[in-house]
Amino acid sequence: GEEVAQTPKHLVRGEGQKAKLYCAPIKGHSYVFWYQQVLKNEFKFLISFQNENVFDETGMPKERFSAKCLPNSPCSLEIQATKLEDSAVYFCASSHIQGNYGYTFGSGTRLTVV
Amino acid sequence: AQKVTQAQTEISVVEKEDVTLDCVYETRDTTYYLFWYKQPPSGELVFLIRRNSFDEQNEISGRYSWNFQKSTSSFNFTITASQVVDSAVYFCALRGGSQGNLIFGKGTKLSVKP
Secondary structure (H helix, E strand, O other): OOOOEEEOOEEEEOOOOOEEEEEEOOOOOOEEEEEEEOOOOOEEEEEEEEOOEEEEOOOOOOOOEEEEOOOOOOEEEEEOOOOHHHOEEEEEEEEOOOOOOOEEEOOOEEEEEO | OOEEEOOOOEEEEEOOOOEEEOOEEEOOOOOEEEEEEEEOOOOOOEEEEEEEOOOOOOEEEOOEEEEEEHHHOEEEEEEOOOOHHHOEEEEEEEEEOOOOOOEEOOOEEEEEEO
16 A cells, blocks of 8 residues: 555553554565654654664664564564553654655554553 | 754744744765654644755745755755644654664744634
8 A cells, every 4th residue: 555554543551561563564665664752752763674674773672672574464563561651652654765765654653551 | 973953842923924944964974865744733744855965956835945055954944824734843854874764853843823
């Protein structure tokens, strides 16, 4: 499709629970990026993939966050043992060639940790 | 290091006023791309413009215009005759180097009052 599909739109988890977010990039886009936006302010880059390979993971908190992009499946971002500070909107974006021609963002998943 | 600075945190104008949103960037790359995104209260990211470092032509699209000045590392955005629907947070972003990910500014919240 021509849109980046993120599911679910909203997710509520108790502290310590696991959260898993999904992103289906636009068909033909080989790059996927995950960003975290806290309180509608700063965007923090988490991780990017080139197809199923990790391209850049410099923004990933290594202890509790993990991500995958497997063939023929939506990409996923998983947070083990969520903390209150993980509450944010998580955006996924896909692009054709490293963003040279622009990025298409999904509508985001709002994660609330209570 | 790469950085995007949007010094204006919040701007409030009355409908029909012109408003300019400032964006200053830092990069050591000779090839880079600059973007503006709009984030309305509904939360999605709306792509407005992409400009590459070799193209210093200013651009106009309806009531929107962009002024790219490499000499001052600025990529400012002007809305002419603002409307209430322009109320949103506007983000300037930079993509440079080989990483592929976007570096976002902290955003400028624009409120247009009737």
